[in-house]
Amino acid sequence: MLAPWVPVAVVEVSERSVRRRADARSFERGQAYFKAGRVRRLTVAGTTVTSIVDGTSVYRVRLEITSTGLDGRCSCPYGAEGVFCKHCVATALAWLEEGGEVGEPRPQPVTDERLREFLLGKDPTWLVEQLLAVARADPLLRARLDVAAGADVHDAYDDRALRERLEGAIEIGYFVEYGEAYSYFQGVGEALDAVAELVDAGFPDVAVTLAEYALGLLEEAADRVDDSDGGLREAIGRAEEIHLDACSAGEPDPVSLAERLVERALASDYEVFLTALPDYELVLGPAGMARYRELVEQAWNDLPPKKRNDYSTRRFVVTYLMEQLAECSGGADALIEVLARDVSSGYDVLRIAERLCADGRDDEALDWLGRGMAEFPPDSRLRSLAADCHLRAGRRAEAGELLWANFADHPVLENYIALHNAMAEQFPAWRDRAVATLREEPAASARFTPVPYARPAGRSVLVEVLLWEGDAQAAWQAAVDGGCRDELWLRVARERAVTHPADAIPVLLAAADQAIGHKNRNSYKTAAGLLTEAGVLFARCDRPDDFRSHLAALRDAHRPKRALREELDRANLP
Template sequence: MGGLTEAKLRAVAGERSFERGLGYVGAVSGVEVGDGWIRASVRGTERYEVELVPGGRGSPAGTCDCPYGQDGNFCKHLVALGLAVIGREADLSRGRESARDRARGLDAWLSGLSREDLLALVREETAEDRQLRRRLELRAASARGDLAGIRSRIRELLDIGPFAQYGHVEYADARAYADQAGQAVSAIKGLTGSGRAADGVALAREAIGLLAGLLESVDDSDGWLGRIGGDLADAHHDACRAARTDPEELAHWLVTHALDDAAALTDIDPLDYEDLLDERGMAALRRYAVDAWQVNRTGWAEKDLMHRLAKSGCDIDTVIAVHAADLAPNGHTHLLIARELDAAGRTAEALEWAERGIRETEDIATVDPVLVDHLTDRYTRAGRLADAVTLRRDHFAACRTLFTYRQLRAAASTAACWPAERGKALTLLRADAERAGPHGGRVLVDVLLDDKDVDAAWEAAGEFGAHDGQWLTLADHSRPTRPADALSVYLRLAARLTRETGNHAYEQLVSLLLSIRACHRHLGTPDDFAEYVTYLRATQKRKRNLMLLMEQHGL
């Protein structure tokens, strides 16, 4: 056990787990020592069972049944056990020898019992320990070749009844139920290991179906059932390999399973069985998948399976057919098809599908904007700059925002026709502003500001209205050139903030005061600013945080 140090624990656990483990040293109990291992219980959110392998001169390792440890991490509970035993070599040596003595004593005692006494002992223990009884029943049924008995025991192990209140397993009991369900997985693996793989295949499938039917009845927040589902998937794969399951029959089950709710439990990918299916099985897999898809062309599971099988076989035409059978009304599916064709080097077809996506969208305002980006990019690459501008113009006309305006400006600038396009775009926005009434010119003000046409933006804001953020932006852009206009904006916004409290409002107000001071400097009226600040201090003096903030900024 020598060689275990804090430095090694810190290195293998990481800084965060090590620091958290420091607080759990006092929660370590029931330390047992064996040859090369140390076991204990550590009380955390629950009581966790921990096994530490000190590693001698190498790095320590271990297992813990907490959620973090179940994922293969060296958790805080392992750190706590390691810290608890560091420097206790003499105690560990005595504990190890004591454990050996106890094991030898138990073995000697059991060996000295008569057959009748040993049977009586086992019966007594199985009467007290239901889990032990079920494990032994499974072994007995397996030894007898009693498939019906094994099936019955597995059904009992997967029954939620003993753990459920009102038909539902609560979070606190989910771990215990998963431990019991894990015994069913062990039994199935045992069948495969004992040469009865065909029975293992059948029972794995039954168990998957049973467990999938219980998902809604168990609070699996920590993913315990997900782990059991993954173990069942592994047990099924191993059994199919050992049993040399008929490829066509296996293909049919895989497709049926992939389209069933149980697929969410096991996450079985039919392509993971490719080595067991051979050429005949893979052909059957694709055939069954196509049959299912033809029955339900819009089903998510059917489309996903078809797509993955087609991609694995580099069957681009099938990929396109799957997408084309369920086209989204906003052109998104057309975009997916265009990308697939582009990747396959079929650029002309890709362009045709992208253009179809635009044409077949009833209202271009609802089109997937990524499709517009894609098609504009393809037009630009092909030197079709006029087409790129037309597309951006149509999209802007249907969806007049600052974003679509910027996109139109970029395309038209590339095509050297922005002044003319800008005039048309601004005409549309002015018409919108006139129809909308008060505050209807917000998009117009935004695009003029984005064009850095500040004077025109002031005019539009005055004529059609703007929101406070736009007025503030206008003022910030215009302090040196239009200080009087900027000052009027700042004073109005400051007056509103004087009626508010809270540090955020105070910070905004002080920022405005600094801008107001800059405007007065440009206007040559510093005395007016001093008078304003004096008035503000007199009326706002109860706001101590505001006064402190003003002093910090020399106001």
């Protein structure tokens, strides 16, 4: 007979301890949920409290009252990460309102050793009846027992219940909004986990079939669920992972498997099995790979000649499958042969050249890059890669000309840095040329206007370059002479404030005025921060009275804006 259990003491829970358990925002929002009556189906079982909380979705909450405190789990995203969320708070407060009582703590679980001793002492007939009763409710256990009794492993498992579970988790007759998507995909994941269990339990062939069935259901349901957080792609990836594991553990017919992989990849709108190779190569074996190649090459040969800017889904999928097949079986040369068949853009050339460079074949890559630069519109990526090839060969002058062409076409900081890094000691001459080009950009005098993106950028790139080089004084002068974007004005003003605080003050005040003009709480908070910065500079200039006068005038001018006043007060501004 099993030894009696010893009760475990539980800690007393109060509203104060709940407040300590959660962060301030979670407690505040959880309290609002509780007062709004969003907690329902509150149940107490021993030291466990469960409930349903209505939020942006329906969430399941489980609280445990232990000897060390209050633990909570919730099906919301935060609760899944172990956070004592607002739904846990709401449940705890609802439980406390009903008296905060718990039942007897649950007994400690029986150890395997104690249970084994107990079972060894029981009559075999009783054990058989108990095992059969459990097996009736557990198809997986029943199948394992059937196989042990001599049934064929391929026929033993009845997958109808698991098929219905997949259908119940995945199929939907309405659109799943963003707030419900997390719970939806959580349910899908749990159903897929049940399929994965079949692999370790010795039924991989059944898992293969059900994984493919689940993939079909997921594709059918894809347009009825909000996938903003990538839950669909994650679920498809999980099903593909289970499929590969099951194929590796089982003995699928390689030819049939190859046909299903290619058929699904060509038909899928969600890239199912698109990346089957090289992962399935060992599973397919020679016969399966031969059939896979036959089907992919047939689809490849059926494609019409590629026209410029032809980026159809069908062409992309077939070409990708062919590229993976070529890489898997023939390496770089086979892949380049595939890529070279339909060269109709600079990007096509770039991919060939990148693969050649990866194999250390820079001279061949340069031949392709030269062709791409001659036949297609200017492409900075082609010039950059060609410059890298020349640099590796010690041809710095040729690299400089290519990188200069990139800068001349797009005079931005990124291209300036690329030229700087490549030319090393030869850079000063290129720098003079680049700075002269940037100084020719049209000047812009306005700054911090209500619509900042509607005005010219002035000499913003020159200011960025000078800041990157660490010359704050020259950057300030460039901004004064030619203007720049607002965020650069702030950067250069803050640099200027280190040595010339009086120069930076007007910039910070103008930026604060612009933020106030946006008329929302976040912009008022930004304005308060800018004014705080300005206040420090006024103090450094021994002008505290001027700052107070400015704030007084500002408060008077914006008297109706209560939210602005609150943010100014919160920042302790005069």
